[in-house]
Amino acid sequence: MSLQTLLGTDLPLIQAPMAGVQDSALALAVCRAGGLGSLPCAMLDATALQREVTALRAGTDRPWNLNFFCHRDPPPPDAAAQQKWLDALAPYYRELGLDLTEARTAGPSRAPFSHAVADRLEGVRPPVVSFHFGLPEPDLLARVKRWGSVVLSSATTVDEALWLEAHGADVIIAQGLEAGGHRGHFLDGDVSTQMGTFALLPQVVRAVRCPVVAAGGIADAAGVAAARALGAAGVQVGTAYLLCPEARISVVHRRALCSDAARHTALTAVFSGRPARGIVNRLMRELGLLNSAALPFPLAGAAVAPLRTKAESLGSGDFSPLWCGQNAGTCSERPAGEVTLALAEAWRRDALAP
Ligand SMILES: Cc1cc2nc3c(=O)[nH]c(=O)nc-3n(C[C@H](O)[C@H](O)[C@H](O)COP(=O)(O)O)c2cc1C
DSSP states (O other): OOHHHHHTOSSSEEEOOOTTTOOHHHHHHHHHTTSBEEEEOTTOOHHHHHHHHHHHHHHOSSOEEEEEEOOOOOOOOOHHHHHHHHHHHHHHHHHTTOOGGGGGTOSOOOOOOOHHHHHHHTTTOOSEEEEESSOOOHHHHHHHHHTTOEEEEEESSHHHHHHHHHTTOSEEEEEOTTOSEEOOOOSOOOGGGOOOHHHHHHHHHHHOSSOEEEESSOOSHHHHHHHHHTTOSEEEEOGGGTTSTTSOOOHHHHHHHTSGGGGOEEEEOTTTSSOEEEEOOHHHHHHOTTOTTSOTTTTHHHHHHHHHHHHHHTTOOTTSOOBOOSOOTTOOSOOHHHHHHHHTHHHHHHHHOO
Protein backbone atom coordinates (compact mmCIF):
# COMPACT_ATOMS: atom_id res chain seq x y z
CA MET A 1 0.00 0.00 0.00
CA SER A 2 1.37 3.46 -0.87
CA LEU A 3 2.04 5.98 1.87
CA GLN A 4 -0.67 8.23 0.43
CA THR A 5 -3.24 5.44 0.65
CA LEU A 6 -2.22 4.62 4.21
CA LEU A 7 -2.34 8.26 5.34
CA GLY A 8 -5.27 9.28 3.14
CA THR A 9 -3.34 12.17 1.56
CA ASP A 10 -2.83 13.19 -2.08
CA LEU A 11 0.93 13.59 -1.63
CA PRO A 12 3.54 11.46 0.17
CA LEU A 13 4.77 14.59 1.90
CA ILE A 14 4.64 15.16 5.66
CA GLN A 15 5.24 18.58 7.17
CA ALA A 16 7.45 17.82 10.17
CA PRO A 17 5.91 18.68 13.51
CA MET A 18 8.00 21.50 14.98
CA ALA A 19 7.30 22.29 18.62
CA GLY A 20 7.70 25.93 19.57
CA VAL A 21 7.61 27.34 16.05
CA GLN A 22 4.18 26.47 14.65
CA ASP A 23 0.56 25.81 15.43
CA SER A 24 -2.41 24.52 13.45
CA ALA A 25 -2.11 27.29 10.82
CA LEU A 26 0.96 25.69 9.20
CA ALA A 27 -0.54 22.20 9.44
CA LEU A 28 -3.79 23.34 7.81
CA ALA A 29 -1.99 25.03 4.92
CA VAL A 30 -0.09 21.81 4.18
CA CYS A 31 -3.23 19.64 4.47
CA ARG A 32 -5.06 21.89 2.04
CA ALA A 33 -2.22 21.49 -0.47
CA GLY A 34 -2.52 17.70 -0.26
CA GLY A 35 0.28 16.87 2.18
CA LEU A 36 0.03 15.71 5.78
CA GLY A 37 0.08 18.70 8.12
CA SER A 38 1.38 18.03 11.64
CA LEU A 39 0.61 19.64 14.98
CA PRO A 40 3.42 19.33 17.56
CA CYS A 41 1.74 18.70 20.92
CA ALA A 42 4.71 18.19 23.27
CA MET A 43 4.58 21.75 24.59
CA LEU A 44 0.79 22.26 24.57
CA ASP A 45 -1.25 22.29 27.78
CA ALA A 46 -4.78 20.86 27.84
CA THR A 47 -6.42 24.13 26.79
CA ALA A 48 -4.05 24.76 23.90
CA LEU A 49 -4.33 21.15 22.71
CA GLN A 50 -8.11 21.41 22.61
CA ARG A 51 -8.01 24.77 20.83
CA GLU A 52 -5.57 23.57 18.17
CA VAL A 53 -7.33 20.26 17.56
CA THR A 54 -10.63 22.11 17.21
CA ALA A 55 -8.99 24.39 14.63
CA LEU A 56 -7.70 21.40 12.67
CA ARG A 57 -11.07 19.67 12.64
CA ALA A 58 -12.86 22.85 11.63
CA GLY A 59 -10.27 23.84 9.05
CA THR A 60 -10.02 20.76 6.86
CA ASP A 61 -11.68 17.47 6.11
CA ARG A 62 -8.31 16.04 5.08
CA PRO A 63 -6.15 13.95 7.43
CA TRP A 64 -3.72 15.58 9.87
CA ASN A 65 -1.15 14.39 12.34
CA LEU A 66 -0.79 14.94 16.09
CA ASN A 67 2.80 14.58 17.28
CA PHE A 68 3.86 13.68 20.81
CA PHE A 69 7.10 13.04 22.63
CA CYS A 70 7.24 9.74 24.51
CA HIS A 71 10.39 10.04 26.59
CA ARG A 72 10.35 8.57 30.07
CA ASP A 73 10.38 11.26 32.75
CA PRO A 74 13.85 11.26 34.34
CA PRO A 75 14.19 10.84 38.11
CA PRO A 76 14.41 14.25 39.82
CA PRO A 77 18.06 15.34 39.67
CA ASP A 78 19.92 15.54 42.93
CA ALA A 79 20.85 18.89 44.44
CA ALA A 80 24.48 18.56 43.33
CA ALA A 81 23.51 18.03 39.68
CA GLN A 82 21.13 20.99 39.81
CA GLN A 83 23.81 23.16 41.34
CA LYS A 84 26.34 22.13 38.69
CA TRP A 85 23.98 23.24 35.92
CA LEU A 86 23.15 26.51 37.69
CA ASP A 87 26.87 27.17 38.21
CA ALA A 88 27.43 26.76 34.46
CA LEU A 89 24.71 29.33 33.75
CA ALA A 90 25.43 31.73 36.64
CA PRO A 91 27.77 34.08 34.72
CA TYR A 92 25.03 34.67 32.13
CA TYR A 93 22.45 35.39 34.83
CA ARG A 94 24.81 37.97 36.29
CA GLU A 95 25.51 39.51 32.89
CA LEU A 96 21.80 39.91 32.12
CA GLY A 97 20.94 41.13 35.61
CA LEU A 98 18.74 38.11 36.40
CA ASP A 99 18.12 36.41 39.72
CA LEU A 100 19.45 32.85 39.73
CA THR A 101 16.61 31.66 42.00
CA GLU A 102 14.26 32.16 39.02
CA ALA A 103 16.13 29.35 37.31
CA ARG A 104 14.66 26.51 39.32
CA THR A 105 11.01 26.87 38.42
CA ALA A 106 10.72 28.96 35.29
CA GLY A 107 10.46 27.83 31.70
CA PRO A 108 8.52 25.60 29.35
CA SER A 109 8.45 21.87 29.87
CA ARG A 110 7.82 19.04 27.46
CA ALA A 111 5.47 16.37 28.73
CA PRO A 112 5.45 12.81 27.40
CA PHE A 113 2.28 11.31 25.90
CA SER A 114 0.15 9.92 28.74
CA HIS A 115 -3.20 8.32 29.54
CA ALA A 116 -4.42 11.77 30.64
CA VAL A 117 -3.69 13.14 27.15
CA ALA A 118 -5.25 10.06 25.55
CA ASP A 119 -8.40 10.68 27.62
CA ARG A 120 -8.67 14.13 26.06
CA LEU A 121 -8.28 12.71 22.55
CA GLU A 122 -10.68 9.79 23.02
CA GLY A 123 -13.50 11.44 21.11
CA VAL A 124 -11.17 13.09 18.58
CA ARG A 125 -9.70 9.97 16.99
CA PRO A 126 -6.83 11.73 15.18
CA PRO A 127 -6.24 10.26 11.71
CA VAL A 128 -2.46 10.09 12.24
CA VAL A 129 -0.37 10.16 15.43
CA SER A 130 3.41 10.45 15.31
CA PHE A 131 5.85 9.93 18.15
CA HIS A 132 9.38 11.13 18.80
CA PHE A 133 11.77 9.18 21.11
CA GLY A 134 10.27 5.75 20.50
CA LEU A 135 6.73 4.65 21.25
CA PRO A 136 4.56 4.89 24.38
CA GLU A 137 4.02 1.89 26.67
CA PRO A 138 2.05 -0.95 25.00
CA ASP A 139 -1.29 -0.26 26.74
CA LEU A 140 -1.12 3.40 25.81
CA LEU A 141 -0.16 2.63 22.21
CA ALA A 142 -3.03 0.12 22.06
CA ARG A 143 -5.46 2.94 22.89
CA VAL A 144 -4.13 5.00 19.96
CA LYS A 145 -4.40 2.01 17.66
CA ARG A 146 -8.00 1.39 18.75
CA TRP A 147 -8.87 4.90 17.53
CA GLY A 148 -7.79 3.77 14.08
CA SER A 149 -4.93 6.30 13.99
CA VAL A 150 -1.99 5.49 11.73
CA VAL A 151 1.11 5.45 13.97
CA LEU A 152 4.45 6.94 12.89
CA SER A 153 7.72 7.20 14.78
CA SER A 154 11.29 8.30 14.07
CA ALA A 155 14.26 5.93 13.86
CA THR A 156 17.83 7.20 13.83
CA THR A 157 19.46 3.78 13.40
CA VAL A 158 18.56 0.46 11.77
CA ASP A 159 18.12 -1.08 15.24
CA GLU A 160 15.58 1.57 16.15
CA ALA A 161 13.68 0.98 12.91
CA LEU A 162 13.50 -2.76 13.63
CA TRP A 163 12.36 -2.05 17.20
CA LEU A 164 9.65 0.36 16.05
CA GLU A 165 8.31 -2.08 13.49
CA ALA A 166 8.27 -4.92 16.04
CA HIS A 167 6.45 -2.72 18.58
CA GLY A 168 3.65 -1.49 16.35
CA ALA A 169 4.70 1.51 14.24
CA ASP A 170 2.85 1.57 10.89
CA VAL A 171 5.34 3.92 9.25
CA ILE A 172 8.97 4.62 10.12
CA ILE A 173 10.54 8.02 9.69
CA ALA A 174 14.25 7.55 9.00
CA GLN A 175 15.66 10.68 10.65
CA GLY A 176 19.11 11.45 9.33
CA LEU A 177 21.74 13.41 11.18
CA GLU A 178 21.07 16.49 9.03
CA ALA A 179 17.64 16.98 10.58
CA GLY A 180 16.78 20.11 12.53
CA GLY A 181 15.44 19.87 16.09
CA HIS A 182 15.74 16.96 18.51
CA ARG A 183 17.29 13.68 17.52
CA GLY A 184 14.59 11.04 17.88
CA HIS A 185 16.97 8.36 19.20
CA PHE A 186 15.73 6.18 22.03
CA LEU A 187 17.78 2.96 22.12
CA ASP A 188 21.27 4.38 22.23
CA GLY A 189 22.31 7.83 23.40
CA ASP A 190 25.68 7.62 21.63
CA VAL A 191 25.42 10.13 18.79
CA SER A 192 28.26 8.39 16.95
CA THR A 193 25.69 5.68 16.05
CA GLN A 194 23.72 8.24 14.02
CA MET A 195 23.91 8.47 10.24
CA GLY A 196 23.19 10.96 7.50
CA THR A 197 19.82 10.61 5.75
CA PHE A 198 21.10 9.01 2.57
CA ALA A 199 23.17 6.44 4.45
CA LEU A 200 20.40 5.61 6.92
CA LEU A 201 17.46 5.54 4.51
CA PRO A 202 18.42 2.63 2.22
CA GLN A 203 19.56 0.54 5.19
CA VAL A 204 16.22 1.06 6.95
CA VAL A 205 14.31 0.37 3.73
CA ARG A 206 16.15 -2.96 3.41
CA ALA A 207 15.58 -3.87 7.06
CA VAL A 208 11.82 -3.31 7.52
CA ARG A 209 8.64 -4.10 5.62
CA CYS A 210 6.58 -1.03 6.52
CA PRO A 211 6.79 2.23 4.53
CA VAL A 212 9.82 4.37 5.31
CA VAL A 213 9.70 8.16 5.22
CA ALA A 214 12.97 10.07 4.79
CA ALA A 215 13.69 13.10 7.01
CA GLY A 216 16.69 15.37 7.41
CA GLY A 217 18.16 17.89 5.01
CA ILE A 218 15.46 17.43 2.35
CA ALA A 219 14.52 20.91 1.19
CA ASP A 220 13.65 20.85 -2.52
CA ALA A 221 12.23 18.65 -5.27
CA ALA A 222 15.68 17.24 -6.13
CA GLY A 223 16.14 16.11 -2.52
CA VAL A 224 12.71 14.49 -2.61
CA ALA A 225 13.58 12.70 -5.86
CA ALA A 226 16.84 11.45 -4.31
CA ALA A 227 14.98 10.09 -1.27
CA ARG A 228 12.52 8.40 -3.57
CA ALA A 229 15.33 6.83 -5.60
CA LEU A 230 16.74 5.36 -2.37
CA GLY A 231 13.45 3.67 -1.55
CA ALA A 232 11.57 6.25 0.53
CA ALA A 233 7.79 5.95 0.43
CA GLY A 234 7.61 9.65 1.24
CA VAL A 235 9.45 12.50 2.93
CA GLN A 236 9.08 14.52 6.13
CA VAL A 237 10.31 18.09 5.82
CA GLY A 238 10.75 20.63 8.60
CA THR A 239 13.32 23.37 8.07
CA ALA A 240 12.05 24.30 4.58
CA TYR A 241 8.77 25.45 6.20
CA LEU A 242 10.29 27.64 8.91
CA LEU A 243 10.05 30.95 7.02
CA CYS A 244 6.52 30.36 5.71
CA PRO A 245 4.06 33.05 6.78
CA GLU A 246 1.97 30.34 8.51
CA ALA A 247 4.88 29.40 10.83
CA ARG A 248 5.30 31.19 14.17
CA ILE A 249 9.03 31.57 14.62
CA SER A 250 10.53 34.26 16.80
CA VAL A 251 12.18 37.37 15.41
CA VAL A 252 15.66 36.16 16.43
CA HIS A 253 15.09 32.72 14.89
CA ARG A 254 13.88 34.29 11.63
CA ARG A 255 16.85 36.63 11.52
CA ALA A 256 19.31 33.78 12.08
CA LEU A 257 17.65 31.65 9.39
CA CYS A 258 17.88 34.48 6.88
CA SER A 259 21.58 35.05 7.61
CA ASP A 260 24.79 33.20 6.81
CA ALA A 261 24.70 31.88 10.40
CA ALA A 262 22.21 29.24 9.21
CA ARG A 263 25.02 27.54 7.31
CA HIS A 264 26.57 26.44 10.61
CA THR A 265 24.37 24.14 12.67
CA ALA A 266 25.37 21.62 15.32
CA LEU A 267 23.90 19.17 17.78
CA THR A 268 23.56 20.54 21.28
CA ALA A 269 22.03 19.41 24.57
CA VAL A 270 22.35 22.73 26.36
CA PHE A 271 18.78 23.86 25.67
CA SER A 272 16.84 20.78 26.78
CA GLY A 273 19.19 18.00 27.93
CA ARG A 274 18.90 15.99 24.70
CA PRO A 275 20.87 16.46 21.48
CA ALA A 276 19.07 18.66 18.99
CA ARG A 277 20.31 20.45 15.88
CA GLY A 278 20.26 24.23 15.81
CA ILE A 279 22.13 27.22 14.41
CA VAL A 280 25.29 27.66 16.45
CA ASN A 281 24.94 30.60 18.85
CA ARG A 282 26.72 31.97 21.87
CA LEU A 283 25.44 29.53 24.51
CA MET A 284 26.36 26.56 22.31
CA ARG A 285 29.80 27.95 21.53
CA GLU A 286 30.65 28.86 25.11
CA LEU A 287 29.20 25.90 27.03
CA GLY A 288 30.27 23.27 24.53
CA LEU A 289 27.74 21.47 22.40
CA LEU A 290 27.00 18.47 24.58
CA ASN A 291 27.88 19.93 27.98
CA SER A 292 27.87 17.17 30.60
CA ALA A 293 26.51 19.52 33.28
CA ALA A 294 23.20 19.95 31.41
CA LEU A 295 20.36 18.30 33.35
CA PRO A 296 18.60 15.38 31.67
CA PHE A 297 15.82 16.02 29.14
CA PRO A 298 13.69 18.05 29.46
CA LEU A 299 14.93 19.60 32.69
CA ALA A 300 17.92 21.57 31.35
CA GLY A 301 15.57 23.97 29.58
CA ALA A 302 13.99 25.48 32.70
CA ALA A 303 17.17 27.22 33.78
CA VAL A 304 17.94 28.52 30.27
CA ALA A 305 14.44 29.93 29.72
CA PRO A 306 14.85 33.19 31.73
CA LEU A 307 18.10 33.90 29.85
CA ARG A 308 16.35 33.34 26.56
CA THR A 309 13.41 35.59 27.45
CA LYS A 310 15.62 38.44 28.62
CA ALA A 311 18.04 38.19 25.69
CA GLU A 312 15.21 38.02 23.14
CA SER A 313 13.64 41.13 24.69
CA LEU A 314 16.96 42.85 23.88
CA GLY A 315 16.89 41.50 20.32
CA SER A 316 19.49 38.76 20.89
CA GLY A 317 19.30 35.06 20.02
CA ASP A 318 22.38 34.21 22.10
CA PHE A 319 20.37 31.98 24.47
CA SER A 320 17.60 30.76 22.14
CA PRO A 321 17.32 27.31 20.62
CA LEU A 322 17.50 28.18 16.91
CA TRP A 323 16.48 24.72 15.69
CA CYS A 324 17.38 24.25 12.04
CA GLY A 325 18.50 21.43 9.75
CA GLN A 326 21.71 21.39 7.74
CA ASN A 327 20.00 22.50 4.55
CA ALA A 328 18.35 25.85 5.21
CA GLY A 329 19.58 27.41 1.97
CA THR A 330 16.26 27.06 0.19
CA CYS A 331 14.13 28.46 3.03
CA SER A 332 11.93 31.23 1.71
CA GLU A 333 8.92 33.22 2.78
CA ARG A 334 6.56 31.45 0.37
CA PRO A 335 3.18 30.17 1.57
CA ALA A 336 3.32 26.63 2.95
CA GLY A 337 0.97 25.33 0.26
CA GLU A 338 3.41 26.47 -2.43
CA VAL A 339 6.37 24.91 -0.60
CA THR A 340 4.43 21.65 -0.33
CA LEU A 341 3.61 21.49 -4.04
CA ALA A 342 7.16 22.42 -5.04
CA LEU A 343 8.63 19.70 -2.80
CA ALA A 344 6.21 17.08 -4.07
CA GLU A 345 6.99 17.84 -7.72
CA ALA A 346 8.92 14.58 -8.19
CA TRP A 347 5.87 12.55 -7.19
CA ARG A 348 3.32 14.81 -8.88
CA ARG A 349 5.07 14.57 -12.25
CA ASP A 350 4.72 10.77 -12.17
CA ALA A 351 1.11 10.96 -11.04
CA LEU A 352 0.28 13.26 -13.96
CA ALA A 353 2.22 11.27 -16.57
CA PRO A 354 0.03 9.42 -19.12
C1 LIG B 1 12.26 23.85 14.58
C2 LIG B 1 12.11 22.34 14.63
C3 LIG B 1 11.34 21.77 15.65
C4 LIG B 1 11.15 20.37 15.66
N1 LIG B 1 10.30 19.84 16.61
C5 LIG B 1 9.93 18.54 16.50
C6 LIG B 1 8.87 18.02 17.29
O1 LIG B 1 8.25 18.72 18.09
N2 LIG B 1 8.54 16.71 17.11
C7 LIG B 1 9.18 15.90 16.20
O2 LIG B 1 8.82 14.73 16.08
N3 LIG B 1 10.19 16.37 15.45
C8 LIG B 1 10.56 17.67 15.56
N4 LIG B 1 11.55 18.17 14.74
C9 LIG B 1 12.29 17.25 13.84
C10 LIG B 1 11.49 16.97 12.58
O3 LIG B 1 10.49 16.00 12.86
C11 LIG B 1 12.32 16.39 11.41
O4 LIG B 1 13.05 15.27 11.83
C12 LIG B 1 13.27 17.41 10.81
O5 LIG B 1 12.67 18.67 10.70
C13 LIG B 1 13.70 16.95 9.43
O6 LIG B 1 14.84 17.63 9.00
P1 LIG B 1 14.84 19.06 8.27
O7 LIG B 1 14.54 20.05 9.36
O8 LIG B 1 16.21 19.16 7.73
O9 LIG B 1 13.76 19.04 7.22
C14 LIG B 1 11.77 19.55 14.70
C15 LIG B 1 12.56 20.15 13.71
C16 LIG B 1 12.72 21.52 13.66
C17 LIG B 1 13.54 22.13 12.55
